[in-house]
Amino acid sequence: MNANVTAGEAPPRAGRREWIGLVVLALPTLLLSLDISVLNLALPHLSAALGATSTEQLWIVDIYGFMIAGFLLTWGTLGDRIGRRKLLLIGAACFGAASVAAAYASSPEMLIAARALLGVSGATLMPSLLALISNMFKDPKQQGLAIGVWMSCFMGGMAIGPVVGGALLGSFWWGSVFLIGLPVMLPLLILGPVLLPEYKAPEAGRLDLLSALLSLATLLPVVYSVKTIAAEGVGAKAIVALLAGIAFGVAFVVRQRRLEHPLLDLGLFRNRALRAALGVALLASATMGGITLLVSIYLQQVAGLSPLAAGLWLVPSFVLAIIGNMAAPGLAARINPAFVIAGGLLVTTVGLLLLTQANSPGGIPVLVAGYAIAFAGTSPLGVLSTQLVVGSAPPEKAGAASALSETNGELGIAFGVAVLGSLSTAVYQSRMTDAVPSGVPGTAAEGARDSLPAAADAATSVPADLGTQLLDAARDAFAGSLHVVAVVAAVAMVLYAILAVVLLREVAPAGGAEPDAEAGPDSRAGVQEDAAARR
Known part of the structure; x- marks a missing residue:
């Protein structure tokens, strides 16, 4: 699965220094996911304190993702030119400074600007982390395990984020959730220059x-x-x-x-394994991105849980995903990676079908179990596709390949939210057409037919009994829309599994693949240069 090793040549194995370096790299990975998960908890508190309008709240949440998606490719390629460790440390310092600015923001505009800087800084961290891992771990088996650890740290941050955020918000002001970054980034800035190797592409040219x-x-x-x-x-x-x-x-x-x-070497796309890995990962991340949104809405607006309680209910999904991340590289060392990925996607299909059995109001355990199984089933795809993308690129382009993989995931989630969110809305509106109880005023009834949040608002404007009937009907309609989307997603996952087998079946277990014949002369030259450098 690694195109940076010539056939018959044993790649160098990582030692203690590299594994300790991986621990250092785990710190910013943990922070990035923490920063995502704690904001949803802090949003009501900071909105009240700063007087943020609904539009400003939307920008506070979204500007971070916009900046990450926009700058990933630029920073990934820049890391190849100036040095991946250098870019990582610069990004870490900027992320820490932006975290302080966000914590002490005195207006919505200032917080939006700080969140934008956090996104720009975060875009330097993500491809640098993955590119450094590819430099430190040349052995395919070790590299797969290291990527699994890296992804597990991200999942771990998402899991503990609600707990940490809830504890901080219970004792301190809203800005405390942004200061989590300081104790995480300081060890990276101190230990990074000592433990992490520097690598930049020779004769990479100017940006x-x-x-x-x-x-x-x-x-x-x-x-x-x-x-x-x-x-x-x-x-x-x-x-x-x-x-x-x-x-x-x-x-x-x-x-x-x-x-x-x-900035982006289009020759990378001549590699069939890279194209296939990116394509299947894009489709799967889009599907699970949409499902994740709907599950989160269900827990909070159908089951009536607080953001903290909803986050805690989702912890099992992250735990199972971590197990899947750690198991996937070992399985792919013995079994064709295409079958490992396809098997995981079929497991995801089972979890998605289980979601169809979650009915309001008592469907939380079934919903959580289904989502956890579905989420865990995508773990092998996440780890192995990332390794395929990074391993298919020559070492001097690892930063660009890492950024490509990260951008692919960001775009996939965004598209999934749009497509499956739109499908859910259409099904909800169809079910609510004749479900609004008689007696609900025209304006309130029209709003209730539009969306679940509008139905919740409408329910407060009518008599209590009528409001309860309206809200129950809206919740049932949303649950029904989730069931329809889950079935569509399950069918899609079966198709993705077939696609993975067809497109990736020629990829041998870790350590057994040779450079793709379609990779082109540039990639093969990179393989030869890498081999010569190690000699």
């Missing part, structure tokens, strides 16, 4: 600023369009943003083809 701007102009409108469609449906501004992103994307591709040192 093309116009390409960086074009990549940003491509990704930001696309992500904005998808999020707008998910929240408001298809509209003029979403379509305009999408078309603008596509136009800039075409210009970006044209420019990359003309540059001697492009």
